[in-house]
Each structure stands twice: as structure tokens, then as C-alpha cells.
Amino acid sequence: xxxxxxxxxxxxxxxxxxxxxxxxxxxxxxxxxxxxxxxxxxxxxxxxxxxxxxxxxxxxxxxxxxxxxxxxxxxxxxxxxxxxxxxxxxxxxxxxxxxxxxxxxxxxxxx
Amino acid sequence: xxxxxxxxxxxxxxxxxxxxxxxxxxxxxxxxxxxxxxxxxxxxxxxxxxxxxxxxxxxxxxxxxxxxxxxxxxxxxxxxxxxxxxxxxxxxxxxxxxxxxxxxxxxxxxxxxxxxx
Numbered sequence: 078x079x080x081x082x083x084x085x086x087x088x089x090x091x092x093x094x095x096x097x098x099x100x101x102x103x104x105x106x107x108x109x110x111x112x113x114x115x116x117x118x119x120x121x122x123x124x125x126x127x128x129x130x131x132x133x134x135x136x137x138x139x140x141x142x143x144x145x146x147x148x149x150x151x152x153x154x155x156x157x158x159x160x161x162x163x164x165x166x167x168x169x170x171x172x173x174x175x176x177x178x179x180x181x182x183x184x185x186x187x188x
Numbered sequence: 189x190x191x192x193x194x195x196x197x198x199x200x201x202x203x204x205x206x207x208x209x210x211x212x213x214x215x216x217x218x219x220x221x222x223x224x225x226x227x228x229x230x231x232x233x234x235x236x237x238x239x240x241x242x243x244x245x246x247x248x249x250x251x252x253x254x255x256x257x258x259x260x261x262x263x264x265x266x267x268x269x270x271x272x273x274x275x276x277x278x279x280x281x282x283x284x285x286x287x288x289x290x291x292x293x294x295x296x297x298x299x300x301x302x303x304x305x
Contacts, residue, residue: 111294120192120281120296121232164231173220173239176283176294178232 081165086183095152097182099165102146109170110141110148115162115181124163125150126170152184160186190216190286194297201272202305209267209300211282217262218284222294223255226279238265238282272304 082100089095101110109128113121125132127139127148138151152159164181168174191214201207211221219240224232236257237245244257254276256268265284269276283296 113296118279118299118301120194120283120299123293123295126293173237175222175234175237177234178224180231 081167081179083163083165083179083182085180086185088185088187089155091156091186091188092154095155095159095184095186097150097152097163097165097184098147099150100147101165101167104145104167105169107169108145108167110139110145111166111168111170111176112137112139112150113164113166115164121164121178155184155186157186157188160184190214190284190293190295192282192284192295192297194280194282194300196300197298198301198303200303200305203273204271206268206270207272207302209269209280209282209302211265211267211284211297213263213284213286216284216286218265218286219262221259221265221282221284223257223265223267224281224283226281226299232281235267269302272302274304277302277304 111126112124115121125137125139132139140149162181166176193212195210221238223235226232238259240259246252259265281299285294
């Protein structure tokens with residue numbers, strides 16, 4: 078499974094756009110990139126998933142360059158409630174394949 | 189989205205006793221479920237893969253005789269912590285993967301906080 082590298086922490090203010098970049102140099106052809114959000118004492122929550130180029134949903138955008146060796150999660154206009162740990166994971170997305178979590182990025186949003 | 193539940197959400201037990209944690213997929217069937225453990229300020233650590241109708245696959249360093257996993261149906265997996273000790277106190281999280289077209293998305297339960305006194 079590809080190893081991922083993310084910043085340990087990031088700080089932001091309410092209303093700003095936050096971009097969290099993840100490096101995954103050894104990503105395999107069959108691997109997808111998935112981002113999860115976790116609040117304290119809760120299970121991780123699926124945010125977004127992509128394979129290449131750009132994916133957008135109601136909460137975030139995911140940018141993946143052509144070489145797929147990195148990806149950027151973009152959170153538009155963050156609020157205090159976006160304070161959480163964000164995990165970038167890479168895997169072949171099959172039913173029997175577990176997700177291996179790295180350390181994640183702790184995002185702190187202030188007013 | 190798909191819903192995964194866990195029961196109980198919190199449990200306190202005495203050292204030496206056993207505790208069972210249930211993980212259910214509420215609106216989909218899951219042939220495979222996963223169990224994770226998370227200590228304070230740390231990331232999730234995969235403990236085992238639970239397969240319906242067969243034995244679980246444990247990660248290196250996880251004692252299979254201590255953490256008993258039973259996946260008796262397509263919607264239920266249980267984790268039993270046997271002879272619990274204070275060092276087993278942790279946040280236990282399960283996950284399952286419903287199918288969305290050709291892709292799978294892994295959904296997590298809300299977690300179970302185990303405290304061993």
C-alpha cells in the first residue's frame with residue numbers, strides 16, 4: 078500500500094480556503110485517493126475520493142495532478158466546525174482491502 | 189450514505205473480564221469489515237480484517253486469542269476483548285465497504301470507548 082505524507086498541522090481562520098496537500102510518490106495504477114475527516118471520539122467520516130484530475134462535491138474539492146504523486150484537498154470557506162484531523166489514504170478501493178492510516182493533518186480553525 | 193453502527197458506545201470493565209463490541213452495517217451487506225484501534229492523539233491502527241463466514245485475518249502484533257472476532261452474518265461483526273487489562277483501554281472503530289458502482293467506499297462506525305479499570 079502506498080505511503081502518504083501530510084503536514085502534521087495547519088492553522089486557519091474562519092472564511093478562508095484551506096488546502097491540504099498529500100504526497101504519495103509510490104501510488105499504484107489501481108489506487109484511488111480518499112480523504113477522511115475525524116473529530117475527537119468519533120469514527121472517520123468520508124469526505125471525497127478521486128482517481129485523477131479534479132473531483133468536487135458539496136463539501137470539498139480534490140485536485141490530483143497528472144502524475145498522481147500528490148493530491149490536494151481544498152476546503153472552501155472553513156468554519157470553526159471544520160477543526161478536525163484530516164487523513165489522506167491511498168488504496169485499490171476493493172471491498173477486501175483495508176485502509177492504512179498515516180498520521181493525518183490536524184486543522185485548527187480560529188475565529 | 190451508508191451507515192455503520194457500533195454498540196456499546198462506551199464501556200467500562202474491570203481488569204480480567206471480557207467485553208464484546210458489536211459492529212453493524214445498517215443499510216447494506218458487508219462481506220468484509222475491519223477493526224481499528226486508536227489511542228489518544230494517535231492515528232487509527234488496523235487490528236484485523238473480519239470476513240463473513242471465515243476466520244479473521246489479524247495484523248502483525250495483534251493477539252488473535254485476546255481479540256476474538258466473529259463475523260456471523262453479512263451485517264454483523266463482533267470484537268471480544270478477552271481478559272481485558274488497563275493497556276487495552278482504547279477507542280475501537282469498525283468499518284465496512286458498501287459497493288457504489290465499480291468502486292467501494294469505506295464507512296466507519298462511531299467507535300467504542302473501552303476503559304479497563
